[in-house]
Amino acid sequence: MTFLDVKNVTHHFFKEQQVATALENVNFSVGAGEFVSFLGPSGCGKSTLLSLLAGLLTPTAGEIQFAGDVEIGYMLQQDFLFPWKTIEENVALGLTLLKRENHDIVDELLEQFELAHTKKLYPPQLSGGMRQRIALARTLAVKPTLLLLDEPFSALDFRSKLSLENFVSETLKQFSTTTILVTHDISEAIAMSDKVFIFSARPGTILKSFIIPQEIRELTPFDARNAPAFQVLFQEIWEELDTDEY
Amino acid sequence: MNIDQLQQQYNEQRRQEKRKIFAFQFVILIGLLLLWEVTTHFRILDPLIFSSPRAVGSMFIAKISDGSLFPHIAITMFETVVGFILGTLFGTLLAISLWSSKTFADVMDPYLVVLNAMPKVAIGPIILVIFGPNMLAVLVMGVLISVIISTLVIFSAFQQVNENYVKVMQLFGASKYETFRHVILPASTPTIISTLKVNVGLSWVGVIVGEFLVSSSGLGYLIISGFQVFNFTLVFLALLIIIVLATIMYKGVEMIERKVLEKQ
Numbered sequence: 001m002t003f004l005d006v007k008n009v010t011h012h013f014f015k016e017q018q019v020a021t022a023l024e025n026v027n028f029s030v031g032a033g034e035f036v037s038f039l040g041p042s043g044c045g046k047s048t049l050l051s052l053l054a055g056l057l058t059p060t061a062g063e064i065q066f067a068g069d070v071e072i073g074y075m076l077q078q079d080f081l082f083p084w085k086t087i088e089e090n091v092a093l094g095l096t097l098l099k100r101e102n103h104d105i106v107d108e109l110l111e112q113f114e115l116a117h118t119k120k121l122y123p124p125q126l127s128g129g130m131r132q133r134i135a136l137a138r139t140l141a142v143k144p145t146l147l148l149l150d151e152p153f154s155a156l157d158f159r160s161k162l163s164l165e166n167f168v169s170e171t172l173k174q175f176s177t178t179t180i181l182v183t184h185d186i187s188e189a190i191a192m193s194d195k196v197f198i199f200s201a202r203p204g205t206i207l208k209s210f211i212i213p214q215e216i217r218e219l220t221p222f223d224a225r226n227a228p229a230f231q232v233l234f235q236e237i238w239e240e241l242d243t244d245e246y
Numbered sequence: 247m248n249i250d251q252l253q254q255q256y257n258e259q260r261r262q263e264k265r266k267i268f269a270f271q272f273v274i275l276i277g278l279l280l281l282w283e284v285t286t287h288f289r290i291l292d293p294l295i296f297s298s299p300r301a302v303g304s305m306f307i308a309k310i311s312d313g314s315l316f317p318h319i320a321i322t323m324f325e326t327v328v329g330f331i332l333g334t335l336f337g338t339l340l341a342i343s344l345w346s347s348k349t350f351a352d353v354m355d356p357y358l359v360v361l362n363a364m365p366k367v368a369i370g371p372i373i374l375v376i377f378g379p380n381m382l383a384v385l386v387m388g389v390l391i392s393v394i395i396s397t398l399v400i401f402s403a404f405q406q407v408n409e410n411y412v413k414v415m416q417l418f419g420a421s422k423y424e425t426f427r428h429v430i431l432p433a434s435t436p437t438i439i440s441t442l443k444v445n446v447g448l449s450w451v452g453v454i455v456g457e458f459l460v461s462s463s464g465l466g467y468l469i470i471s472g473f474q475v476f477n478f479t480l481v482f483l484a485l486l487i488i489i490v491l492a493t494i495m496y497k498g499v500e501m502i503e504r505k506v507l508e509k510q
Contacts, residue, residue: 054417074417080410084432093428097418142418 002067003032003178004053004146009062011048021203022048026062028197028206030178035169037181037189039237040199046182049204050074050148053180066146073144073177075152079135081123087134088119094142109137112171129160136168140175147172149181153188165192165221186237190230191221198240208240297479302486305479319487322453322464325381326495329388330449334442336389337396344397345404345430346422362398366391367455374459384456384464391452392445399444403437404430439503446495450488 011023022045030036038046051057052064054072081090089096091106110116113133123131132152139147152168153161169192172179183189189196194217196210210233216224224230279299285291286298293301309315344351370387377383407430415425457466465484472480 056413056416072417076410076413078410080408080414082411082414082429082432084435085428093414094418097415097420097424097428 001032002029003034004030004067004070005063005065006053007063007065009049009052009059009064011045011052011057012060023052023059024203024205026204026206028209030180032067032178033176034195035172035179035181035193036195036197037183037193038197038199039183039186039189039241040204041201041241042184044199044201045204046199047150050150050180050182053146054148070146071142071144073139073142073147075135075139075147075149077151078155079123079128079131081131081134081138083123085122086119087115087121087123087126090123090134091137091141093138098142100142105141105143106137109141113137113167127160128156129164132156132160132164133167136171140171140177144177147177147179149179151183152181154183154185161188162222168192169221186234186241187225187230188221190216190233190237191224196237198237210237294476295478297482301479302482305483309483315487318464318468318484319491321381322457322466322488323491325384325388325453325456325464326446326449326491329385329453330392330442330445330495332385333389333392333449334396334438334445336393337441337445338400338438340393340397341400341404342426344401345426351401358394358398361394366394366452370455370459373456379460379462381460383460384453387456387459388449388452391455392448395448396441396445399441400434400438403434407433436507439499439506442499443496443503446492446499450492454488 006026006028009023009026010021013020013022026049028036038049040046048057052059054074081087082093085093088106088110091109092101092103095101095105107116110119113136115130115133115137118126118130118134123134126134132155135152149168153164156164165188181189181192190212193212195212198207198209199205200207212233213229216227216229216233219227282291282296283299286293286296306315344354367387369390373386373390374383377386411429411433412425415429420428453464454466454469457464458470461467461470465488468484469481472478472484
């Protein structure tokens with residue numbers, strides 16, 4: 001079942017001196033419950049694509065169609081938790097704004113994320129990995145049907161990054177949320193996704209797509225990295241990006 | 247030597263250091279007062295102009311006992327506190343209105359630049375004519391002197407809030423008011439508090455100048471009336487009281503600042 005359909009989307013940024021084309025003729029669709037990744041060099045318009053999907057920007061041309069109502073969850077490169085609010089208040093932020101105050105959801109999430117003890121603390125008192133998990137809890141609290149991840153692991157050290165990948169992958173399987181991840185890390189894209197789209201340098205457009213084999217999908221992101229099929233796919237994607245002067 | 251002893255030794259050293267600093271500070275104060283007393287006593291400095299600590303002290307006691315000093319202190323304190331609170335409040339409100347509409351902010355920009363550059367005390371006489379020679383004119387002076395600079399500083403703090411915090415709010419579909427309440431205001435609170443500290447000083451300037459002009463009551467009035475009859479003991483008395491009160495107010499705001507920032 002198709003959840004999201006993106007047709008011929010093109011986006012320009014207008015400045016006084018020039019017009020920059022961020023995206024050109026982007027076409028793809030995502031099935032319900034699928035995890036897809038966009039892989040490409042930095043500045044290729046991946047984040048612009050997420051902003052368009054989140055409705056923060058309107059494309060200059062093309063169409064973005066959702067099957068039915070959609071509640072969007074967006075996770076940024078850094079946690080951007082509000083340092084003046086407690087962890088509990090931060091997680092409840094979306095619910096507060098949507099006037100759906102429900103502290104059970106917040107408690108459940110914190111319990112599930114094994115961070116219940118941090119409830120009354122403030123963000124600067126937590127480690128980077130913990131903070132990013134809290135940011136995920138804040139995003140999931142409003143029960144999004146589409147989750148957009150904008151390089152959410154890129155600001156973490158390698159160990160936190162790997163354990164958070166496992167954690168996110170496991171959590172999203174439980175919630176069966178449709179997810180779009182944007183990254184420049186090939187391993188991460190293969191280890192986490194069902195499908196990978198290769199993006200060209202600016203103006204961004206989809207060059208190729210890869211379906212991740214079932215044997216990799218079944219593994220956690222950490223174990224997937226050691227699967228034999230992983231290396232093969234990594235090589236293939238590496239060469240594809242190389243021809244695009246990645 | 248164990249760790250506890252070393253720790254005690256360290257603390258003892260710190261205490262001694264502090265005591266030493268305080269002793270120096272105290273000696274300088276006594277020295278200055280003595281110097282003032284001696285130079286005026288032996289007429290190295292003219293006591294008619296420079297008065298003397300003893301004259302100021304005895305005038306202070308006389309004016310406290312006959313109750314003629316207190317009303318002036320109370321009036322000036324009241325004007326300064328009100329001027330400083332209103333100046334900060336109006337400044338914050340103006341900054342909010344600039345933040346809420348980019349068009350309004352762009353339109354107002356040159357006017358704010360001019361108003362900020364203008365020396366506010368220069369329009370004192372006009373204020374006196376508009377509001378009459380009463381407390382209102384002094385209050386307007388006290389507010390006017392701090393309101394524009396508060397507006398500019400607080401508005402620029404609003405603009406410097408990390409745009410990603412605002413993005414988080416937009417992604418949850420927050421209204422402008424909600425963004426202000428949950429992000430802009432708490433993120434700018436430290437700046438608003440430090441504006442408060444600057445405004446304490448500015449309000450004293452505004453109020454004293456206002457009292458010079460209105461010339462009916464308050465510590466500023468005591469200075470101007472003492473000057474007119476060449477009673478410089480009175481001028482120094484008023485001046486010393488202003489110094490003490492202004493310092494207390496500044497320290498008070500500093501304490502509030504520490505409390506608020508601790509909470510964050």
